[in-house]
Amino acid sequence: xxxxxxxxxxxxxxxxxxxxxxxxxxxxxxxxxxxxxxxxxxxxxxxxxxxxxxxxxxxxxxxxxxxxxxxxxxxxxxxxxxxxxxxxxxxxxxxxxxxxxxxxxxxxxxxxxxxxxxxxxxxxxxxxxxxxxxxxxxxxxxxxxxx
Numbered sequence: 730x731x732x733x734x735x736x737x738x739x740x741x742x743x744x745x746x747x748x749x750x751x752x753x754x755x756x757x758x759x760x761x762x763x764x765x766x767x768x769x770x771x772x773x774x775x776x777x778x779x780x781x782x783x784x785x786x787x788x789x790x791x792x793x794x795x796x797x798x799x800x801x802x803x804x805x806x807x808x809x810x811x812x813x814x815x816x817x818x819x820x821x822x823x824x825x826x827x828x829x830x831x832x833x834x835x836x837x838x839x840x841x842x843x844x845x846x847x848x849x850x851x852x853x854x855x856x857x858x859x860x861x862x863x864x865x866x867x868x869x870x871x872x873x874x875x876x
Contacts, residue, residue, distance in 0.1 A: 741849035742842075745859040746866055753859040754781065754825050760857060761823045762786045770820035773812055777826040789823075794830045802841040805831050809845070813852050821855040828860055835862065839869040 745753040758781060764770050765786045773790045776782075782791045792812070799805050813819055824830065831838070849856045 741853070741855045742846050743855065743857045744870070745857075746862065746870070747860075748863055749861045753861065757823055757825050757857055757859045758784050761789055761821070764821060765789050768820075771816065771818040772821040772823065773816075773819065774823040775825065775830065777829040781825065799830060800832055802831055802833050802838055806841060806844055806848075810848070813848075813854055819852075819854055821857065823857045825859050826861065827858050828862065835860070835867050835870070839867075842869065 745756060747753055758774075761772060761774055762785060765772060765788055773792060774785055775792045775794050777793075778795055779791075779793045782793070785791055794808075797808060799808055809822060812822065828835065831841075845856055845858075848854070
């Protein structure tokens with residue numbers, strides 16, 4: 730089963746966390762499609778490969794992260810900032826298979842999540858992130874968990 734994370738001081742960062750095969754990707758896609766249809770929001774969906782591209786509404790910009798050789802958290806945050814900089818109307822970024830995109834162990838990502846929270850508040854862009862892990866969430870992420 731997935732867990733939804735939401736930092737108390739921010740409602741712009743949403744994280745789905747749980748074991749592989751528990752429906753996180755399906756839920757993320759459904760949320761992106763629903764928000765696009767109901768709100769007409771301009772959004773981007775980032776995934777590790779192109780397998781789910783055709784499940785998204787065609788108005789959602791799909792980015793295959795493997796095309797950009799992202800090799801760590803600093804490169805990923807620069808990538809996200811670049812996406813936001815080129816599109817002033819952007820309202821949401823959906824990131825599927827987060828750990829496979831970032832290619833970094835979750836234990837060392839505290840600073841990146843703090844940056845992403847600040848980034849979303851500053852730009853008013855909602856971030857939806859799915860994280861698959863067989864392990865319990867690292868301590869720094871536990872503050873995001875809604876029980």
